[in-house]
Amino acid sequence: MITTESSIAPRRRSNRLRNMERWHALGFISPAVIGLSIFTVLPVGLAIVMSLFDWPIFGTREFIGLGNYVELLTSSPDFWPALRNSVVFTLLYVPINLILALGLALLLGPRIKGRAVFRVLFFIPVVTPIVANALVWKLILQPDGLLNGLSTTWFGLTLPNFLVDQNWAMIAVVTMSVWSGLGYNMLVLTAALEQLPASVLEAAQIDGARGFRLMTKVVIPLISPSIFFAAVMTIISSLQVFAQPQLLTGGGPGTSTIPLVMFIYNTGFKFQDLGLAAAGAWLLFIIIIGITALQFRAQKKWVHYEH
Known part of the structure; x- marks a missing residue:
């Protein structure tokens, strides 16, 4: 088979076009790649190195x-209390947030x-700055604040x-955090509830499912992927809590509300031990x-996806 010049020319033009598209695509994504490399990949790599050094x-x-x-793990006096505070905050914050968010999503239904x-x-x-939220809650909770004034x-x-x-400081931090973060999960679960197929709900009601049974046997399994997403994101954010206890x-008192991220911050910038702080971050x-x-791994037992 003889390849003619007329058949080669379109192929060359196609190759040039593909090359131009690649360069254009690279140009569009390069700002994001550069930003990710400078502000994420490089700091993460540096943190690994720093954690292996005594790095003042x-x-x-x-x-x-x-x-x-x-x-x-063995001799730091504040690491384990800080980890315990993070765990306590997470155990209090996550279920309260999810339960209230689901309750509000159900309450603010179409009716x-x-x-x-x-x-x-x-x-x-x-969407309100956390500093503003903390200032409002300080004005409410301090001894001469709104709450004490009204109760008196x-x-x-x-x-x-x-x-x-x-006895109350951690509860105050959790209360403020729930108030400031409740709306996000509420919208996630609201969107899930609005996507429920009406035919399935009607069939369940015809079969006699009402009230609590309808909720636990039909509604929650149907929106379980959204509940799982909200739970994962809420646990991750709660383990990284910093601004609320720092500002509030x-x-x-003492170290009773210092979470792990605040311990890392204090170790690195207050006590100027960046190596120990990097190890704590890892x-x-x-x-x-x-x-x-x-x-x-556990989601396989309770999250139900549509197939």
Whole structure:
């Protein structure tokens, strides 16, 4: 078979066109790739290296291998209390957030007039700067604040100082966090509820499913993928909590509300030990990856996807 010049020319033009498309695509994605490399990949790689060194902000750096990890797990006085605080916060925050979000999503259903307004009102704290949220809650919870003033005026009761009482400080942080993050999961579950097939719900009601039984046997299994997504994202964010205790209680009283991320921040920038802080960050990463992997493994038992 003889290849003519007329058959070669279109092939060359096609190759040039594909090459141009590749360069155009590379040009479009290059800003994102450069940003990801500089602000994510490079810091992650540097954190791995730093965790293996005695790395003060100023001074000589010395390679110590896994010494920082050993110090955190065996001799650091604040690591385990900080990890415990993160776990306690997560165990309190996640179920309260998910239960209230599901309740609001069900409550603000199609039969409620003005439901769009209520959804916006509940979502406003999500997009409000966390500093503003913390300032509002400080004004509410401090001894001469709104809550104590109302309780004294109406009921003659003097409430404890929630922000410095060791028994109440974590509850105050959890309460503020639920208020500021509730709207996101509410919208996720609302969207899931609005996608439920009406025919399935009608068939279940015809079969006698009502109220609690309809909810547990039909509705929740149908929206279980959305509940799973909300649970995974909420657990990840709760294990990384920092701004709420930092702004509301400063980690106090003592170390009762210092989560692991605040411990990492203090270790790196307050005590100027970047190597130990990097090791703490990687331990947190391993914890989050492990918990997320367990969630994905457990989802097979309760999450139902449509096939």
